[in-house]
Amino acid sequence: MFNIALFGAGRIGQVHAVNIAAHKESRIYSVIDPNQSAAAELAEKYQAKVQDVESAMNDPQVHAVLIASATDTHADLIELAAKHNKAIFCEKPVHLDIDRVRHCLKVVEQQKVPLFIGFNRRYDPQFRQVKTLAQAGNIGKAESLLIISRDPSPPPAEYVRVSGGMFRDMTIHDFDMARFIIGEEPESIFAQGSNLVDPAIGQAGDIDTAFIVIKFPSGAMATIVNSRRSGYGYDQRLELHGEKGVLTATNIKENSVEQWDQTGCTAAKPEHFFLQRYSAAYAAEWQHFIDVLAGRASPECSGIDGERALYLADKALESMKSGKCVAL
Amino acid sequence: MFNIALFGAGRIGQVHAVNIAAHKESRIYSVIDPNQSAAAELAEKYQAKVQDVESAMNDPQVHAVLIASATDTHADLIELAAKHNKAIFCEKPVHLDIDRVRHCLKVVEQQKVPLFIGFNRRYDPQFRQVKTLAQAGNIGKAESLLIISRDPSPPPAEYVRVSGGMFRDMTIHDFDMARFIIGEEPESIFAQGSNLVDPAIGQAGDIDTAFIVIKFPSGAMATIVNSRRSGYGYDQRLELHGEKGVLTATNIKENSVEQWDQTGCTAAKPEHFFLQRYSAAYAAEWQHFIDVLAGRASPECSGIDGERALYLADKALESMKSGKCVAL
Amino acid sequence: MFNIALFGAGRIGQVHAVNIAAHKESRIYSVIDPNQSAAAELAEKYQAKVQDVESAMNDPQVHAVLIASATDTHADLIELAAKHNKAIFCEKPVHLDIDRVRHCLKVVEQQKVPLFIGFNRRYDPQFRQVKTLAQAGNIGKAESLLIISRDPSPPPAEYVRVSGGMFRDMTIHDFDMARFIIGEEPESIFAQGSNLVDPAIGQAGDIDTAFIVIKFPSGAMATIVNSRRSGYGYDQRLELHGEKGVLTATNIKENSVEQWDQTGCTAAKPEHFFLQRYSAAYAAEWQHFIDVLAGRASPECSGIDGERALYLADKALESMKSGKCVAL
Amino acid sequence: MFNIALFGAGRIGQVHAVNIAAHKESRIYSVIDPNQSAAAELAEKYQAKVQDVESAMNDPQVHAVLIASATDTHADLIELAAKHNKAIFCEKPVHLDIDRVRHCLKVVEQQKVPLFIGFNRRYDPQFRQVKTLAQAGNIGKAESLLIISRDPSPPPAEYVRVSGGMFRDMTIHDFDMARFIIGEEPESIFAQGSNLVDPAIGQAGDIDTAFIVIKFPSGAMATIVNSRRSGYGYDQRLELHGEKGVLTATNIKENSVEQWDQTGCTAAKPEHFFLQRYSAAYAAEWQHFIDVLAGRASPECSGIDGERALYLADKALESMKSGKCVAL
Known part of the structure; x- marks a missing residue:
């Protein structure tokens, strides 16, 4: 115990x-x-x-x-x-x-x-399954990765001010996911952003909507689609395209009920936010840490992963400001 | 406490x-x-x-x-x-x-x-949502109900022998669901069954596959589709058709990952069995019982519900044996 | 030519x-x-x-x-x-x-x-694919079949009066489908019906909502779920359960667009009625008839199929009136 | 006539x-x-x-x-x-x-x-419905657009050599779609590409995999995900995110049949290529041209649209070569 x-x-x-x-x-x-x-x-x-x-x-x-x-x-x-x-x-x-x-x-x-950094999304059953199937060779060599990551609603501007900016605060999860899924260190990054959701975020010097393109040494590429607000709950999906096909992980709906009537089909929203969507992930990452404590495993996700994700955030910011693709 | x-x-x-x-x-x-x-x-x-x-x-x-x-x-x-x-x-x-x-x-x-009988499925978020939307009038007056209920694999014949038969052991949940969703006491029942899954079940005097048709005083009807074995996990779905449309509740998959390749699209099975599918239902029925203990509610599902479901099971057996629709 | x-x-x-x-x-x-x-x-x-x-x-x-x-x-x-x-x-x-x-x-x-009877649904790409995969042994021996068949809206009572009744006019397609998919001649039939959609249909001596249970010599069973009105377009689905799994054929939506917002997910209705849903089927059955004319095939669906479907309609009516399962 | x-x-x-x-x-x-x-x-x-x-x-x-x-x-x-x-x-x-x-x-x-340029995808019922719902204000102001466009398999290298390159040959459709859906002229473009699918394409001086990021004057952005090969048929999807939600258009499968068994759920691939996927679009664009001929409409898609799409292709190439976001 x-x-x-x-x-x-x-x-x-x-x-x-x-x-x-x-x-x-x-x-x-x-x-x-x-x-x-x-x-x-x-x-x-x-x-x-x-x-x-x-x-x-x-x-x-x-x-x-x-x-x-x-x-x-x-x-x-x-x-x-x-x-x-x-x-x-x-x-x-x-x-x-x-x-x-x-x-x-x-x-x-x-x-x-042992130091374990809690990038919870690596333990989400959907994303983990994508990694597992990709490693099993199901779709051959990875070629392009699409990460869609949108929060249900924007944080207050006061939070934005101390957050380090969207890339360090929010996209950092997606940078880690890109490294986790592709399994290579990126060689270049390009970022484009806008302030569309809340003017107060712009006034705080930040953006709230971004597209990021990352290239890896193998030629594989990843794109990240970010917004501080979806309007329909927490939007957390990815697609990994390989030489033989694609693996997709979609959102989990609040329930499976559909209503069909004169207006068409109506169904539930995705689970609201990270506490709902990643509840299984939190349990799974704890299981992994127990395995580390018991000597059955080394931390799969460690300090270096935290550092690399932050480095990508810094460089994404540099790219957005310069309008250039930044070599890493 | x-x-x-x-x-x-x-x-x-x-x-x-x-x-x-x-x-x-x-x-x-x-x-x-x-x-x-x-x-x-x-x-x-x-x-x-x-x-x-x-x-x-x-x-x-x-x-x-x-x-x-x-x-x-x-x-x-x-x-x-x-x-x-x-x-x-x-x-x-x-x-x-x-x-x-x-x-x-x-x-x-x-x-x-206070006596609460744990018909867990009433607390499944999907089925509960169907009930809630139907009561809100979303599809008008209920007209026909379709319950699909299939176990992942059959029990051993020794269990079958002491189970009271499929209708009392397994279908009893579906009888309760039909009463819960339609909100009327049935007026007639017809049952047809076969022993297709495991000959040992037939030798034990039971069936493993059944179709049941129930009629309610309002003219609404329900059908129950049962099997002791699905081959693809626990199959728990329903459809409630009303005058303005239909409400459907489908299975929950083990994960949301899809693989698309030359052979088409491959996705996960439904959650394996009742411990997985109804884990949220068990928590929700406990919440209800706490509300009963605290005097905030009366048991929504009580002894009379247990008795009525068993009565339907007995009459379904009578119908299957006689080949007649049995008045209740 | x-x-x-x-x-x-x-x-x-x-x-x-x-x-x-x-x-x-x-x-x-x-x-x-x-x-x-x-x-x-x-x-x-x-x-x-x-x-x-x-x-x-x-x-x-x-x-x-x-x-x-x-x-x-x-x-x-x-x-x-x-x-x-x-x-x-x-x-x-x-x-x-x-x-x-x-x-x-x-x-x-x-x-x-050569006489070909145009049971169009046999040529629907969805239902045909179910038949093809079942014959290829994908789900093993057929055990239960579920046919859901609902028209978008009821016909006028004047039509109902000369239609021969719902079983002969509408369900006849589903009787044919049950024979087509299972590939056996039924041995018994039970029917239960209600007049729920339009009182004028009841006054014309007919029903508009029905559940039918058919048993085949192998022990396989089929149920047909019928209504003269769905409220959400033409509802044409089936599920064939076998010893190793299930094959399902669902509706085709008018388009694939989904809208996700605060109220959840909204999507299009199924295609409106038979002219839309079965447009590919009409082309495919004509191709088959051309093959017959060219001596490349015999009619897959002939007069005997028309007669058998009508016979089932007659016996379903007898069952509904008597409340008994009728031997065939 | x-x-x-x-x-x-x-x-x-x-x-x-x-x-x-x-x-x-x-x-x-x-x-x-x-x-x-x-x-x-x-x-x-x-x-x-x-x-x-x-x-x-x-x-x-x-x-x-x-x-x-x-x-x-x-x-x-x-x-x-x-x-x-x-x-x-x-x-x-x-x-x-x-x-x-x-x-x-x-x-x-x-x-x-009158000159009509046949950008067929504008007449695809899915993409047209996205445009219609967006114009109706269903999701508020457009903020980000995601276009996924992948061919089933790469063309031969000889074709690639005379094609003008992937951006002018294939992505040109997506550039037009971005302009059509957003309804603004882009102000900057960034492109990143790889040769991953077929080395012969690289030897012909072209790429086969690309990510493109476009920014519009309103701050709205679009990304295009391209590949000359999907491995699972023709992949033609888009998502338009707005201030109140998202509109998504997905692929159309070859049929709606699903098989559920021990290995999970298996379904059909998307329709194979443009002749299948856009058959309804070809009929719809002809209807539009008839309306033009009859004086009931002006060409919705004219020479200027062809020119603008080609201009974006040229500038995407410039961006990819320079590693810079190119102003338009």
């Missing part, structure tokens, strides 16, 4: 708490959050302790930390946990500044602790 | 255990099972007691019982729980003999305890 | 005219219709003659007749054409009275002319 | 011949083709004359010409027809050289004859 110290009692922390508690090999040992009452409430539900950062890090009972706290605390907590020899599960991103990320990863490397 | 005594530590008991523990208003107080080690293991996982029937029934801390034990113990446990004033959640069926069912329901009625 | 005498210049005659003229091995030689101006207009378009029945039958230039005239003229025209040694393509039905049908078929048999 | 002189008796000429002959307001008056026997065969089938270019152009009986001859003859024939005051239906493209196109269009303009 692995004892987990959970950093962050907010929305995403609670999602992880359910999976930690439900897994037969793990339990929530302690909750750490600057918001004391949130920490206390979550701890009580799972009969866990409330700790502060220092006591959790120094507690020999803690086998691993799950970092689901504010983004700007991730790198510090990772370094601290690494220095205390705790295995680490950290929500993406490591940090919004790539130099800070690189420094952090060096510390982890020196300490030789 | 409602304390639940869980009778039955087997497969379906474990499904309910997850939902009881996950709900913020309930917890597993005790587990009761003739298999002592199964009871102990389940109790330990949820930090609950192991009790025997008598102590659980007499324990004033127990607010409600969940009966997930062997079928032939249901009626006895219901009566016992009723006499001890425990609220009751019982897996279907109450009993395979309708006179025993009727006696049991009289006891419950005298004790005025 | 086969010269075709077309009897009937109405709606269905015009559909056949297009296919006759488009085929490189046939042409419209003459048009015969009591409505002289309709005959003249259709003849002019295709540079064909106008003839009367006698002259067409006696014209040695006529290789074959296509009978698309009023239902009550079919049997007489078939006999006349047979006696004049013309190959015959006749729209269903031969006649509404089974004794008249049997007499007519005897005449045809004596004259040894 | 409009008399049409058909230039080109090849595959696409034959497709148009069927529609010309089937339309009640038009007939094939003559066929012109350097291949005399092909011209004679087609003419005979439709009881038309065989003419040479000069006699057809000078024949006062000819109301309009349909140019379906070799690509390099289009511009000359258009000019000739314009000078003889014939209405013109010309298959795309006008010419592969944009200066030649511009000169040709000037001649047409001077003669004031």
